[in-house]
Each structure stands twice: as structure tokens, then as C-alpha cells.
Amino acid sequence: MELFDVYPLYNVTPVKAEGAYVWDEKGTKYLDLYGGHGVISVGHTHPKYVKSISNQLNKIGFYSNSIQNPLQKELAEKLGRISGCENYNLFLCNSGAEANENALKLASFKTGKSRVIAFSNAFHGRTSAAVAATDNKNINAPINLQQEVVFLPLNDIELVIHEIGKGDVAAIIIEGIQGVGGLDEGTTAFFQEVEKICNKHNVFLILDEIQSGYGRSGQFFAFQHHNIQPDIITTAKGMANGFPIGGVLILNKHEAKYGMLGTTFGGNHLACAAAISVLDIIEEEQLLANVNSVYAYFLEEIATIPEIKKVKGKGLMLGVEFDFEVGELRKKLIFDKQIFTGGSNNKNLLRILPPLSISKEQIASFITALKEVLA
Numbered sequence: 001m002e003l004f005d006v007y008p009l010y011n012v013t014p015v016k017a018e019g020a021y022v023w024d025e026k027g028t029k030y031l032d033l034y035g036g037h038g039v040i041s042v043g044h045t046h047p048k049y050v051k052s053i054s055n056q057l058n059k060i061g062f063y064s065n066s067i068q069n070p071l072q073k074e075l076a077e078k079l080g081r082i083s084g085c086e087n088y089n090l091f092l093c094n095s096g097a098e099a100n101e102n103a104l105k106l107a108s109f110k111t112g113k114s115r116v117i118a119f120s121n122a123f124h125g126r127t128s129a130a131v132a133a134t135d136n137k138n139i140n141a142p143i144n145l146q147q148e149v150v151f152l153p154l155n156d157i158e159l160v161i162h163e164i165g166k167g168d169v170a171a172i173i174i175e176g177i178q179g180v181g182g183l184d185e186g187t188t189a190f191f192q193e194v195e196k197i198c199n200k201h202n203v204f205l206i207l208d209e210i211q212s213g214y215g216r217s218g219q220f221f222a223f224q225h226h227n228i229q230p231d232i233i234t235t236a237k238g239m240a241n242g243f244p245i246g247g248v249l250i251l252n253k254h255e256a257k258y259g260m261l262g263t264t265f266g267g268n269h270l271a272c273a274a275a276i277s278v279l280d281i282i283e284e285e286q287l288l289a290n291v292n293s294v295y296a297y298f299l300e301e302i303a304t305i306p307e308i309k310k311v312k313g314k315g316l317m318l319g320v321e322f323d324f325e326v327g328e329l330r331k332k333l334i335f336d337k338q339i340f341t342g343g344s345n346n347k348n349l350l351r352i353l354p355p356l357s358i359s360k361e362q363i364a365s366f367i368t369a370l371k372e373v374l375a
């Protein structure tokens with residue numbers, strides 16, 4: 001059997017990783033400024049994380065959601081406390097798309113409506129309603145077109161008011177900071193107006209924090225830069241440092257009902273052990289403080305490179321914009337300088353999503369390499 005060939009691949013084969021470094025099968029060492037697409041939060045193979053998963057596997061790895069699982073409660077308690085979202089309840093699933101799918105479904109159950117507002121360049125995943133709310137026709141099949149979604153430009157509140165005025169909108173879904181789209185984000189005024197109009201018209205505000213959450217923006221969730229309270233927050237990527245998991249945080253005024261949501265694998269013992277150890281490490285190593293201080297250093301250093309037009313994003317969710325396409329630059333960074341970076345829908349943007357534990361020295365080596373490649 002061959003693999004179903006859906007991914008264009010770089011010719012690199014990582015076989016080992018530690019902290020912010022990855023090694024290929026020939027022993028070549030790479031600096032990982034991409035974290036496998038914003039997934040690696042506490043660093044590759046963190047010893048406490050490895051120990052926690054290994055210990056759990058030796059006890060019990062999985063049982064279904066029909067029994068008591070104290071690890072789910074421990075995870076919910078820790079996530080509530082560390083994120084400052086104690087007035088939310090947690091539903092656990094397995095991926096980002098599944099988190100958004102459940103969030104949209106819940107909004108529809110609760111409001112009795114079905115239409116969704118999403119934003120230009122949004123990415124919310126590849127399953128039914130999540131992909132329909134993703135602004136990319138190429139990854140929407142005819143079956144996905146059954147969903148009713150309208151895409152509006154970010155930061156145009158009048159258009160949002162107009163659409164909501166039609167009375168059939170169940171949810172607005174918006175990324176804390178856009179990831180795949182290219183690091184654009186709503187202004188504080190926009191987020192606050194959206195929250196107000198959602199509350200007034202019984203529309204759920206869903207904050208997709210799958211990429212921007214878990215400390216990546218310098219706050220635990222990126223929406224916390226804007227002093228709002230969404231109905232639902234979705235999370236995945238950094239949540240278990242590469243172990244598949246997704247979370248739907250639901251404001252506790254919205255009540256649950258048996259059978260409303262469900263999953264076989266979601267919240268299993270191994271996934272919970274991985275996610276709990278990530279929160280423990282974020283807290284013990286004060287990784288949010290590290291994100292903010294490395295971000296400040298990054299901004300100072302990047303300002304010394306005249307070819308850079310703009311830096312977008314916040315914390316360690318960054319886009320460095322040039323006035324040329326960065327495809328060749330990314331290849332040179334990988335193959336000449338051994339540094340992984342990311343791309344986005346904006347072809348002129350280099351995407352930087354390192355582990356939250358990255359050091360200023362590691363960023364300094366990237367800046368030196370970038371200057372050499374640009375010269």
C-alpha cells in the first residue's frame with residue numbers, strides 16, 4: 001500500500017528532537033521555529049512530559065467516556081485556573097477541527113439557528129462545518145456547501161451588524177489571531193463590539209484559539225488582550241505538545257445535556273496525562289513570561305533588518321512580512337542554515353511559531369542566519 005499523497009513534503013526526515021531542536025536521520029541538527037505547525041508548546045521531548053505519558057501508559061492508557069476519569073477533572077481544574085477561565089466548562093475531543101465542529105454544533109443546538117459568520121482568510125479545520133467556515137474554496141467539497149456561512153472582512157462592524165440583523169445567525173467564529181491566513185487580527189474595538197452584538201441577538205461568539213491559545217500570544221488566550229468573554233473557546237495544537245487532543249470551553253451559563261456531544265477517544269487517560277503535564281510545565285517554567293520577554297527581544301532584533309516590511313502577530317505567533325515571496329528564503333533557511341520556519345496564505349510572510357520555551361540566544365542565531373541569507 002502507498003500513502004494517499006496529499007502533502008507536498010520537504011525532503012527532511014526528523015528522527016529525534018529536544019527542546020527547540022530537531023535532528024534528521026543523518027544527525028543534522030535543525031532549529032525549530034515552526035513547532036510542527038504551532039503544536040510544540042513546552043519543547044520537544046520535555047523530560048517531565050515524557051515521564052508523565054510513560055507513567056500513565058504503564059497504568060491505564062484508555063477507557064471509554066462511560067466511566068469516571070479523574071484525570072479529566074484535574075485537567076479541567078488546572079486549565080480553568082491557569083487560563084483565568086474558571087467560569088467555563090470543558091468538553092474534550094481529539095483535534096482542532098473537531099473542537100470547532102462541536103462548538104458550532106453546540107451554538108446551533110442552543111440558539112436553534114444555523115447560519116454562521118466567519119471572516120476573510122479564516123482557517124477553522126477540514127471537517128464539515130469547520131471547513132465550511134474556512135475561507136478556502138479549494139478544500140471545500142460540494143458536500144460542505146450545505147452549510148450556510150458568510151465571510152466578512154475583519155474589523156468591519158457595520159457588516160457584522162447587518163448580517164446579524166437578518167435574525168438567522170447561530171454563531172460568529174473568529175481566530176484570536178489568524179494563523180494560516182497570515183497573522184491578521186481583530187482590533188480590540190472590533191472584538192468588543194462583536195461581543196456586544198452577539199449577546200444582544202442570541203448569537204454565540206466562538207473564539208478559535210487552536211493556534212493562538214495556550215500562551216502563544218503572550219496571554220493564555222489571545223482574546224484576553226481584548227477584555228471580552230466569548231461563549232465558547234476552542235483549543236488544540238499546543239494543548240498536549242503533539243499528543244492529539246482538542247478542547248471546547250463553554251461559558252458555564254450554557255447548560256449541558258446528556259448525549260448533546262460525545263466522542264470515543266476524546267479525553268482519554270493518555271491525552272489527559274499529556275495535557276496536564278503541559279499545564280504543569282507552563283506554570284513551573286513561567287513560559288508566558290518567557291514568551292513576552294523573547295517577543296520584546298525579537299522585535300528589537302528584527303528591526304535591524306531593513307528588508308522586513310512589517311512584523312505581524314503577538315508573542316511567539318509571528319509573521320515577518322517582506323515585499324517578495326518567501327518560498328526560496330524558507331528553503332535556504334532549512335537547507336543552508338538548518339532552521340525550520342512556516343508559510344501562510346500570504347506568500348510574502350515568514351511564519352514563526354517556536355516552542356514557548358525558546359531562548360533569546362536561539363532567536364539571536366535565527367536573526368544572524370536570516371541576515372546572512374538575505375545578503
Ligand SMILES: Cc1ncc(COP(=O)(O)O)c(C=O)c1O
Nearest residue numbers: 095096097123124125179210211
Ligand atoms: C486556527 C485553527 N483552527 C483550526 C485548526 C484545525 O486544527 P486540526 O488540524 O487539529 O484539525 C487549525 C489548524 O491549523 C488552526 O490553525
